Amino acid sequence: MTITSHISGPFCGWSGDxxxxxxxxxxxxxSRYAYRYHYAYRPGATxxxxxxxxxxxxxxxxxxLEVVPANVLESRIDGE
Numbered sequence: 001m002t003i004t005s006h007i008s009g010p011f012c013g014w015s016g017d018x019x020x021x022x023x024x025x026x027x028x029x030x031s032r033y034a035y036r037y038h039y040a041y042r043p044g045a046t047x048x049x050x051x052x053x054x055x056x057x058x059x060x061x062x063x064x065l066e067v068v069p070a071n072v073l074e075s076r077i078d079g080e
Contacts, residue, residue: 001049006042007058013037014065019072020045020056028056028067036061 005022015037018030022045044059047067055064 003047005045005047007040007045009042011038011040011043011058013039013061019070020067021072022047027070027072028054029070031066031068034065036063 003022003024003026005024005026008021008023013036014030015035016030016033020028020030022028023042026047028047038058038061040058040060046057048055048057054067054069056067057064
């Protein structure tokens with residue numbers, strides 16, 4: 001399985017437990033500690049499955065990051 005999309009909005013790398021929102025509506029979370037700074041706006045992102053693991057590759061980053069799917073509920077309150 002391969003998923004191709006873009007990171008939604010600004011991207012600043014990853015720092016331990018980073019949550020990634022893709023423009024296709026999916027959320028992925030970093031599964032192991034790693035730190036890497038790289039700024040980009042809406043970079044391309046590919047999630048690929050290898051056996052039972054998932055790996056995120058972000059355009060401009062020289063390495064992949066192991067991630068897990070995240071269940072996120074978004075909401076917005078209008079008014080007071």
